[in-house]
Amino acid sequence: MPVAVSTFRTLSEAARAFESDRAARIYSGGTIVMRDVNEGDVSFNRLIRITDPAYRAVSVGSEIRLGGGVTMGEIAAHRDLAFLAPVARAVGGPQVRTVATVAGNLFAPRPYGEMAAALVALGAVAETAEGRRLPVEELVRGAPRALVAAVAFPRPSGDFRFAKVTRVRPKGAALMSIAALLPRGGSGETRIVFNGMGPHPVRAVAAERALAGRASDPSAIAAAARAAAEGLSPLDDALASAWYRREVAGVHLKRLLESR
Ligand SMILES: Cc1cc2nc3c(=O)[nH]c(=O)nc-3n(C[C@H](O)[C@H](O)[C@H](O)COP(=O)(O)OP(=O)(O)OC[C@H]3O[C@@H](n4cnc5c(N)ncnc54)[C@H](O)[C@@H]3O)c2cc1C
Structure with missing residues (x-):
């Protein structure tokens, strides 16, 4: 047709x-x-x-705003977006990153969606052309049909971390990825988001609860790792079984929390 x-x-x-x-x-x-x-x-x-230039615009202040058409390559190269560069670089290879956009990533079918998971962890909202705002966390669950003009989120005051777990190295589709926003100094919201552990990027609420206010405490990290898959419904596909994903979710979360 x-x-x-x-x-x-x-x-x-x-x-x-x-x-x-x-x-x-x-x-x-x-x-x-x-x-x-x-x-x-x-x-x-x-x-x-x-072709609206606003669709490709980036602005960085206390709020960070990325036009829906901003590419992974542009994010990876932007000097004020260094914290997001590992996420952008995790998407495909260089040819894909040159064109793959933020908005497209929000609607990408699983196992894709690394940037979507990161945006949920960052508490981002999606903006429509008419200025309506919807949390990305809700949008990825299946929102009414609307064009996403941009995404916006507060500049992270805490520690933002990201890991992509693949079985084919150096590049392959993720069997899961994890994005974490960890407040500094104990105050602020802890957000742990998995891609691959549900039909869309999902928050690991039990792990968040275990870490609240003490994300660098070894006993809290151990409790978060044990609770990582609680309440989640891992994908079951050719990349990995649901059983395997459930088994390894805590291992990868623990590694991420202990990194640095
Ligand atoms: C070889 C290869 C490797 C890949 N590897 C990865 C990977 O590792 N990780 C990953 O996350 N993805 C990966 N992808 C998938 C894809 O490249 C990315 O998810 C990318 O960000 C999608 O963006 P796009 O602009 O190309 O989307 P498009 O193809 O342009 O659009 C995708 C969907 O989103 C909808 N859409 C796009 N923009 C908007 C908007 N503004 N408002 C509303 N709906 C919209 C479209 O209607 C369409 O349904 C890979 C793809 C390929 C081909």
Whole structure:
């Protein structure tokens, strides 16, 4: 089936077109959507491209704002986003990172979604072209159809850590990844997010509870590792069984918490 490409110069025009046409998808970096075109996916017949410079803008202050079209390569190279560089560099290889975008990562099917997991840990919100804001934590669970214009989150005052666990080295799809926001000095929210331990990036609430206020205490780390998979429903796929993921989640969380 032919696929039409519509290009819009403003985010609001693109949003109107996307939200009113169920057969349209966004072509952001295209790494997923073009594969679907090539595989003959007939669930859509129109691609929406956005050339609005705001879609590619980065601003860094007390709040960090990334346009939905900012690429992994741009994040990895940005001197004020060094804490996010390991996440961006974990996505695909150099060719993929040159085009793969933040917004596309929020809708990437599992096992993908490293940046989405990091954004949940950072307490990010997704902004629509009309300025509506929705926590990324809710968006990844399946939000109403809307164009994500940007994501925004407070500049982390705590310690942000990230790990991607693969069985094929140096690069391979993650069997899980973990993003953690650990407050400094005991105050502030502890957020531990797994990708691969559910149908979308999920918070490990039991581990967060074990670590609250004492993320560097060895007994709290041991308790968090024991509780890592509590309440989670790991993926069960060709990369790893659900049993294996459940077994190793605590091991990788402990390594991450003990790193540095
Ligand atoms: C070889 C290869 C390796 C990869 N490795 C990884 C990896 O290690 N980790 C990982 O996380 N991903 C990986 N990916 C998947 C993918 O490249 C990334 O997830 C990327 O960030 C997706 O972004 P994109 O801009 O290319 O998405 P696109 O293909 O442009 O879009 C993907 C989906 O998101 C929707 N979408 C895009 N933008 C918006 C928006 N602004 N608002 C609403 N919906 C939107 C589209 O409609 C589409 O359904 C890999 C892909 C390939 C081909």
